[in-house]
Every structure is written in C-alpha cells, then in structure tokens.
Amino acid sequence: MKTYDLTGRTAIITGASRGIGLAAAASLADLGANVVLTSRHQEAADAAAASIGGTALGVAAHSVDESAAQACVDTTLDHFGSIDILVNNAGTNPAFGPVVDQDHSRFAKTMDVNLWAPVLWTGLVWRAWMQEHGGTVINTASVGGLAAGPDLGVYHVSKAGLIHVTKQLALELAPRVRVNAIAPGVVRTRLAEALWKEHEEQVASVTPLGRIGEPADVGAAVGFLAGDGASWITGETLVIDGGQLLAPSTGG
Numbered sequence: 109m110k111t112y113d114l115t116g117r118t119a120i121i122t123g124a125s126r127g128i129g130l131a132a133a134a135s136l137a138d139l140g141a142n143v144v145l146t147s148r149h150q151e152a153a154d155a156a157a158a159s160i161g162g163t164a165l166g167v168a169a170h171s172v173d174e175s176a177a178q179a180c181v182d183t184t185l186d187h188f189g190s191i192d193i194l195v196n197n198a199g200t201n202p203a204f205g206p207v208v209d210q211d212h213s214r215f216a217k218t219m220d221v222n223l224w225a226p227v228l229w230t231g232l233v234w235r236a237w238m239q240e241h242g243g244t245v246i247n248t249a250s251v252g253g254l255a256a257g258p259d260l261g262v263y264h265v266s267k268a269g270l271i272h273v274t275k276q277l278a279l280e281l282a283p284r285v286r287v288n289a290i291a292p293g294v295v296r297t298r299l300a301e302a303l304w305k306e307h308e309e310q311v312a313s314v315t316p317l318g319r320i321g322e323p324a325d326v327g328a329a330v331g332f333l334a335g336d337g338a339s340w341i342t343g344e345t346l347v348i349d350g351g352q353l354l355a356p357s358t359g360g
C-alpha cells in the first residue's frame with residue numbers, strides 16, 4: 109500500500125517562499141502532488157516554485173487579503189482542477205517582550221496572520237472544493253502554543269489559538285476533511301533567527317536529539333499528515349522538535 113503517494117492531488121501552501129513552507133511544498137511535490145506556493149511577492153513565489161520545478165506554481169497573496177486568497181483558490185482550481193491539501197503556514201512575529209507591553213497593532217497583526225488567515229483560507233477552500241470532494245488541512249502552529257514562555261507571549265497565544273482552531277475545524281469539517289496541526293521547535297529559518305543564529309550550539313546542547321531543526325524535518329511531517337497513511341488522524345498536533353519540549357525551554 110502506497111500510503112504516502114500524492115500523485116494527482118493538489119496542495120496550496122501559504123508562506124512558501126522560503127523556510128518551512130518551501131520545505132513542505134518540496135516534500136508534497138516529491139510525493140507527487142501539484143503544489144501552489146504563496147508569498148506576499150510574486151517574484152518570490154515564482155522563484156520558490158521554480159526551485160521545485162515540475163508543475164509548481166507561485167501565486168502572490170498576502171494571507172489576510174481575502175480577495176487575493178480567493179483569487180489563489182480560483183487560480184489553483186483553473187490550473188489543476190482540485191484542492192486536496194491546504195497547508196496554512198504563513199506566520200509572523202512582530203511582537204517581542206511581555207504581553208502587557210504590546211500595542212494593539214502588533215497584537216492584531218499577529219492574530220490576523222497566525223490565527224485568522226488559517227480560518228479564512230480553510231473556509232474558502234472548504235466552500236470551493238473540500239466540502240464536496242474532501243481533503244485535508246495542516247496548520248503550522250508551534251511548540252510555543254503548547255506552553256507559556258518568555259518574550260514571545262503574543263506569538264505563543266496566537267499559536268495556542270491555532271491549535272484550538274485546529275480541533276474546532278476538525279470537528280466541524282469531519283468526516284470529509286481532516287484538520288491537523290504541526291508544532292515545530294526551533295528550526296533554521298529567517299523568522300526564528302533570534303532563537304538560534306547567535307547561539308545554535310547552546311540550543312543544540314539542550315535539544316535531546318542534539319541539533320536544531322531543519323525545514324526538511326518539518327516538511328517530511330507535512331507529507332505524512334497529508335497522505336492516506338494519516339487517514340484516521342484529525343484534530344491532532346504533531347510536535348516536531350527533536351525533543352526540545354522534554355528539555356529546558358528553548359523558545360519556538
């Protein structure tokens with residue numbers, strides 16, 4: 109049984125110009141899926157799609173811009189005829205420091221991109237395809253959404269909310285659509301540079317598996333959750349962190 113084969117299926121991955129989103133798109137494409145990669149910038153989306161090759165397509169769409177999101181859904185259906193997999197991956201973290209010191213604009217931006225956009229895109233894809241034909245949704249949360257920690261409180265609240273939204277959507281969209289989340293620890297990407305760039309060895313030393321994460325570590329998990337091998341898994345959050353949650357706090 110080829111439980112990982114995604115031949116003939118189509119995936120949209122938001123925030124896929126680099127990092128975890130690009131690795132998720134590469135993993136899904138390796139398994140046979142057509143992939144549509146979004147970025148806020150068309151050139152970046154095109155470059156990411158070109159790096160994957162094959163049928164990969166880049167589409168510019170700020171993740172909270174509803175008309176751009178709808179246009180991406182329409183373009184995907186025009187090009188490939190289905191949307192079987194949605195990876196809500198675009199994320200941001202403009203707020204650093206104690207929660208009580210944040211202003212409304214940073215709080216709202218974090219919640220808009222990290223929490224509202226996954227709801228928006230899931231609704232659009234549900235109405236356009238998955239309600240009738242089924243599919244699967246994967247939300248990129250964080251280990252930071254599973255426990256309170258210093259400095260990134262607003263971001264952590266948004267990811268905790270996303271983990272709950274994942275459960276809520278899994279309940280509401282079953283049985284046709286499975287909805288799961290991934291919760292990466294510290295992964296070598298631009299967004300997380302403050303967590304590893306100046307002290308990678310220290311983070312690795314408190315990570316049971318002895319290194320920080322690479323985007324491909326997370327991409328592989330997305331490939332698993334998207335496929336039929338995960339067909340009885342919904343509402344779950346898969347931690348991908350080299351054991352960091354088992355050890356003293358490293359962020360995320």
Ligand SMILES: NC(=O)c1ccc[n+]([C@@H]2O[C@H](COP(=O)([O-])OP(=O)(O)OC[C@H]3O[C@@H](n4cnc5c(N)ncnc54)[C@H](OP(=O)(O)O)[C@@H]3O)[C@@H](O)[C@H]2O)c1
Pocket residue numbers: 122123124125126127128129146147148149152169170171172197198199200221248249250251291292293294295296297298299300360
């Ligand atoms: N790296 C980690 O340690 C870690 C740990 C836990 C969770 N995460 C989560 O993983 C996800 C991906 O982050 P990353 O670490 O891979 O960071 P990254 O390499 O900096 O990539 C972030 C991606 O999100 C896109 N993006 C940002 N804001 C967007 C918006 N409003 N609309 C559309 N796209 C947007 C960026 O595209 P453009 O700039 O081209 O628009 C880029 O493709 C995020 O949800 C993040 O919270 C990361």
